[in-house]
Amino acid sequence: MDDRMKITLVYPSYGDGSHSRYFPFGLSYVAACLVEAGHIVTVVDMEGDDLSIKDAVKRTLDSSPQVVGFGGMVTRFRFVKQLAEKIRRELPGVFMLAGNSGATTVPEIYLKSCGLNCVVLGEGEITSVELVRTLQEGTDWHSVPGIAWLDDKGELKESPHREMIQALDSIPWPAWDLFPVENYVSSMDHRQKKVRHMEVLASRGCPFNCVYCYRIYGRKVRRRSPESIIAELKELVTRYDIKYSGFPDDLFTSDRDFVMQTCALLKEELPDLKWSCLGRVNTVDREMLQTMKDAGCDWISYGIESGCDDMLKRMRRGVTAEQCLEAIRLTESVGIHADGSFIIGMFGETRDSVGKTVDFCRKADITAPMLFVTPYPGTDIFKTALEHDKIADVEKFLTEMNSADDLLVNLTDFTDRELINLRDWAQGTIGRNYLLKKPLTRIPALMVKHFKLRGFMGLVHDARTFLTSLLRRK
Numbered sequence: 007m008d009d010r011m012k013i014t015l016v017y018p019s020y021g022d023g024s025h026s027r028y029f030p031f032g033l034s035y036v037a038a039c040l041v042e043a044g045h046i047v048t049v050v051d052m053e054g055d056d057l058s059i060k061d062a063v064k065r066t067l068d069s070s071p072q073v074v075g076f077g078g079m080v081t082r083f084r085f086v087k088q089l090a091e092k093i094r095r096e097l098p099g100v101f102m103l104a105g106n107s108g109a110t111t112v113p114e115i116y117l118k119s120c121g122l123n124c125v126v127l128g129e130g131e132i133t134s135v136e137l138v139r140t141l142q143e144g145t146d147w148h149s150v151p152g153i154a155w156l157d158d159k160g161e162l163k164e165s166p167h168r169e170m171i172q173a174l175d176s177i178p179w180p181a182w183d184l185f186p187v188e189n190y191v192s193s194m195d196h197r198q199k200k201v202r203h204m205e206v207l208a209s210r211g212c213p214f215n216c217v218y219c220y221r222i223y224g225r226k227v228r229r230r231s232p233e234s235i236i237a238e239l240k241e242l243v244t245r246y247d248i249k250y251s252g253f254p255d256d257l258f259t260s261d262r263d264f265v266m267q268t269c270a271l272l273k274e275e276l277p278d279l280k281w282s283c284l285g286r287v288n289t290v291d292r293e294m295l296q297t298m299k300d301a302g303c304d305w306i307s308y309g310i311e312s313g314c315d316d317m318l319k320r321m322r323r324g325v326t327a328e329q330c331l332e333a334i335r336l337t338e339s340v341g342i343h344a345d346g347s348f349i350i351g352m353f354g355e356t357r358d359s360v361g362k363t364v365d366f367c368r369k370a371d372i373t374a375p376m377l378f379v380t381p382y383p384g385t386d387i388f389k390t391a392l393e394h395d396k397i398a399d400v401e402k403f404l405t406e407m408n409s410a411d412d413l414l415v416n417l418t419d420f421t422d423r424e425l426i427n428l429r430d431w432a433q434g435t436i437g438r439n440y441l442l443k444k445p446l447t448r449i450p451a452l453m454v455k456h457f458k459l460r461g462f463m464g465l466v467h468d469a470r471t472f473l474t475s476l477l478r479r480k
């Protein structure tokens with residue numbers, strides 16, 4: 007008799023009308039561990055396969071699962087809810103669970119709204135395997151560390167917390183082949199370039215403590231060995247012919263020695279591979295950046311967030327605008343493209359602080375999307391927002407989440423309309439300053455990019471936006 011468990015892992019969609027095509031590492035690590043434990047694992051990937059809710063439910067039912075696990079970050083809550091309701095109706099006895107940032111930070115809402123049996127808190131690799139083993143053996147699953155559930159009275163219960171996995175090299179590589187991996191590999195990369203790519207996670211955790219950030223892996227950083235990272239990259243080159251990669255870790259540059267050792271090996275073993283990473287301005291220096299460049303790094307995304315020192319202090323960034331400017335210049339000077347991200351709408355934001363951010367971008371000669379500060383569950387500003395009654399209904403807030411392009415919670419003294427107008431003005435001015443600095447090269451390059459992304463009508467729309475912003479200079 008086949009006593010393996012049949013588990014279906016469901017990856018919910020990115021959001022209405024848009025795609026991330028960013029490989030779902032969390033779910034794929036969990037899948038790899040369950041396969042290693044000998045189970046039959048099916049993946050239903052709404053994102054990678056462009057599935058509607060109806061199709062995703064059908065595929066899940068067709069796989070006749072005994073266990074269904076949902077992944078996806080907190081922004082995908084509304085999809086988990088819809089999927090879980092429909093699956094529960096068809097398969098009343100199936101064991102359903104969810105993991106990832108939302109399920110970990112607001113477990114009660116996930117459990118109540120989605121009718122789940124339990125949620126997995128934090129890292130899912132060991133917990134999911136132990137949980138499935140208890141289900142397989144018919145023993146009491148409530149004793150498995152690292153989970154939460156609702157008791158008979160509907161109250162939240164948690165088992166003892168699970169220690170984080172120290173030896174990251176011991177975790178199997180992501181189960182790429184269970185997913186529609188080709189759709190990810192051949193999609194546009196984060197630079198909107200069509201080059202075969204797949205990212206690799208090199209570390210977990212970040213030592214810093216920014217108020218708007220949630221770190222599921224905490225502040226103690228754990229790293230893989232450079233040898234294991236390079237081995238995984240080589241496998242990706244051989245298996246999928248990737249030409250580009252990247253490290254979407256919390257913060258790849260947090261340890262200089264680690265970066266230097268990884269780069270030395272990359273340069274030696276994979277000299278043709280280009281890659282990108284997330285960086286923090288106070289963790290880089292010229293020698294390190296040059297070493298990264300020599301090892302194939304061509305793009306670093308820095309979370310700059312604001313060009314105003316007061317705002318940076320409120321965000322607990324621990325850096326000044328001047329340091330940010332210096333790091334961007336240094337990065338560009340060694341030939342790596344420096345990208346920045348900005349947020350608007352922190353507690354205490356003023357017209358003056360937004361003006362400083364616009365000015366910063368002009369001086370740094372960068373353009374970047376300006377997103378609204380959103381108090382995601384698990385962050386310090388989530389707690390502050392609740393204390394200040396800024397979020398009347400947390401479940402409604404979760405249901406409305408998409409990308410931070412929309413204003414969901416206003417933490418400032420501006421009205422919503424004022425804040426949206428201020429964002430539109432700042433975004434338009436940053437973009438226009440950037441384009442007009444080198445109009446002959448930058449405007450055509452942007453037009454080509456937008457044409458490729460959105461076709462002729464997209465191009466017309468962008469041209470109109472740009473011209474309107476020229477007319478609305480104040």
Ligand code: B12
Pocket residue numbers: 015020021026028029030031032033035036075076077078079080081082103104105106107108111126128129130131134207218219220221222254255256377382383384385408409410411
């Ligand atoms: C890459 C990335 C992206 C990619 C997409 C990633 C993806 N595949 O969905 C892009 C760039 C598109 C992106 C977008 C956004 N992102 Co993002 N992103 C990340 C980043 C850097 C890495 C994610 C990752 O792969 N982690 C590694 C894997 C292994 O960890 P994991 O996913 O947490 O999985 C583990 C556990 O959670 C658990 N688990 C996960 N799934 C499951 C399922 C089951 C069944 C089980 C049992 C366990 C389990 O086990 C896994 C292994 O231990 C994280 C930060 C981070 N380091 O995690 C932020 C992060 C997830 N993003 C975040 C945010 C806020 C966003 C945006 C809203 C920002 C924006 N600008 O609009 C958008 C949301 C877009 C949307 N509509 O969904 C926040 C989420 C905050 C929160 N409280 O939930 C994070 C945590 C960043 C931060 N530090 O604040 N993001």
Ligand code: SF4
Pocket residue numbers: 212213214215216219220221256257286309
């Ligand atoms: S925003 Fe970046 S640097 Fe700040 S705590 Fe989060 S991961 Fe670390």
